[in-house]
Amino acid sequence: LDAQKARKFRETYLAYHVYEQAQVFIELDRDERTRLYRYLTPEEVGDMFNAIEEEPEKVVAFFDEMTPTYAAGVINEMYSDNVVDILAYANKEHLNNYLRLLPAKTAAEIRKLLHYEDKTAGSIMSTEFVAISQELNVEQAMQEIKVAAKDAETIYYVYVINDEQRLVGILTLRDMLRNENHIMVKDIMNRQVMSVKVEDDQEDVARTIRDYNFLAIPVTDFANHMIGIINVDDIIDVIDEESAEDYSGLAAVDVEQPDESPWRAAFKRMPWLITLLLLGMSTTSLISHYESLVSQASILAVFMSSITGTAGNAGTQSLATAVRRLAFDDDEKSLLRQLFGELITGVILGLVTGTVIMIIVGIWKHNFVLGFVIGFAMMCAIIVANLAGSFIPMFMDKIGVDPAVASGPFISTLSDLTSVLIYFNIARLFLNFFVGQ
């Protein structure tokens, strides 16, 4: 009876695409998962695990539910890049257990991959690629590819290596199909093969794959030995991750896991809110210094938020532009030239916006001196916020910090401080002229 149930379950479950299997799997409870391990082979579970996109901390716990032999079977079937992401979160003892049960070669590969630094090409590459010798002809090469087809993550690109395992060329399956069997690989391969180094930043790899429209790119070590391959689907994950980071930085909230309980959401946003509040207290205490000025001319309080708000918006615009430029442009203009450009932009924005508010205030309050004070203060505040918005991410990039973490609200808070300083000092200068009117 159980055998029949198992057969029926296997038939239904395995008919789904692995991504859909994975979607179902992560909704199961522990008992159901245990039963599933009994019904499916480690290979089938391994295929499915390649498609799980949960946090690795969660997935590693699944391994711990299986018998070590079963887990090793699953690990053996998975692509090395996926397995390494997950095993990085395994505890040492479990990890050694699994590795001991794996074929020596696979275990050694995983050990090596575990050592690559996070966010480098090495950390996202897999070792399941097809490499053939340049001394083969097309027919022999096709034979090798047929054998490799079982395990390789992609067989569309065939990498050609020489006797010393160095990468010397690339062929696509298309090239092979369009050539006669007796033609030598080395005569038709493309010798100008693009590759990335194992220590390259994953963002640079993403840029190359995107710009060149590659489906995969080979990874080499310092001596041009081919050691791995990065596929376009891993690059999509990198692009998603990096764009979520940029976006999170601008909003001061981690948006990578948007669907969660209100408690967890509050818990994640709280540190940012409180930090910004405390930073904002410096602005508050600065305003506090000018309290007597405000009590002399309460009209100043009316326009304060308008000035800090507009300068904050200008600063956010220039920040966002700078962060994107740093993320996507290869050939960077000199720091000074960029800052100079942003200065000019700020002056234009400040002049126009300042003039607009000057006219509005002048007409509304019948007080053109007040209008001038507000307009002039807004112009200065915008120029400063604009410069800060572009300088800070560029500076962070120069010292090796990801500029995306320079959050928009952080810039706004900073710009509040300078805006208030500018505003009240200009206002004090002209106080007698506009209060008297």
Added chain:
Amino acid sequence: LDAQKARKFRETYLAYHVYEQAQVFIELDRDERTRLYRYLTPEEVGDMFNAIEEEPEKVVAFFDEMTPTYAAGVINEMYSDNVVDILAYANKEHLNNYLRLLPAKTAAEIRKLLHYEDKTAGSIMSTEFVAISQELNVEQAMQEIKVAAKDAETIYYVYVINDEQRLVGILTLRDMLRNENHIMVKDIMNRQVMSVKVEDDQEDVARTIRDYNFLAIPVTDFANHMIGIINVDDIIDVIDEESAEDYSGLAAVDVEQPDESPWRAAFKRMPWLITLLLLGMSTTSLISHYESLVSQASILAVFMSSITGTAGNAGTQSLATAVRRLAFDDDEKSLLRQLFGELITGVILGLVTGTVIMIIVGIWKHNFVLGFVIGFAMMCAIIVANLAGSFIPMFMDKIGVDPAVASGPFISTLSDLTSVLIYFNIARLFLNFFVGQ
């Protein structure tokens, strides 16, 4: 002499990858481009044009520099999805000129593609795919693929159609290589082929390709006839575009072309800044209503920016989370449940943040009634901003507007208004208690 120069130029130029050729090409001036057209065949220029990633308005001008016959040759060589993006910007007369010079079938295809709505699957698909009949065996199918390999954008997936051109299955080259020549295609093909409809949103297509790790997906019409294919490299462009849109919305600045002159940058940011300034004037005029209150208690002016700032930050956090959730989650919880979750998050954030500021103000100003007023106002302002930040994008999504255009600064400006209203009303209620102390 000229012939020799041409040969030398061709040799050097064509040795580069098409992406690099394109990078060089866009830097040339008009004279240089004209010379290049003389040296290269339309086919070679067409290959290169596939790799150009400039604005289509710019590229279409290149066609106008060529003789119509040459331009038609270039167009004929390009992939249909790329060519259609560009020709959408051609003037009618030129377009008809080009189409007249193209093979009838290609011209008809381009005409059809030009009619699909922007941002749908139809607008990004190409028609260069490999489709074979299910009645072939593996050997015959391989023969067809070899022929198709010249023009198809990808040959890795082979789509299987029946006599009525309906999509019935899919095979990968890997499947073919692993099966004997005499096996029938219909016996080894995967019948559960995922496809998208021609009118589907490009974001949904991107999500499917990303989740399933596909290299391409077939596009069908209402009757399941296969009419095109969308490749992963086009999907990367979609993901880039959509993430730039989300990011732009949050910063109120278009970041898609970050590298430009200060004048253009100012020109692009100005409308947002001025709009937000004018919207902000409603807050200013509201504050203006409370001017007499401020002149009675100038201390209120001191904490105003702290309350509007913090509520604005909370609103931005909830906005960003909502926008990402709408963009990435398929199974949406009910609107009410999401809003309720955000309400709870807002209450938690408001309670904690309000308590923190209450303690700070109480100790700093030795006035716990004032502290309570500030803390209570901040709590209410945060709850309202949080709700608005999630409600507005969800509402926009429901009425079919892209929620990404709900900019962060827009939410901040809105939340300024409600925060000020809440703050001064609470303050007025307790005025006698904290001013007297």
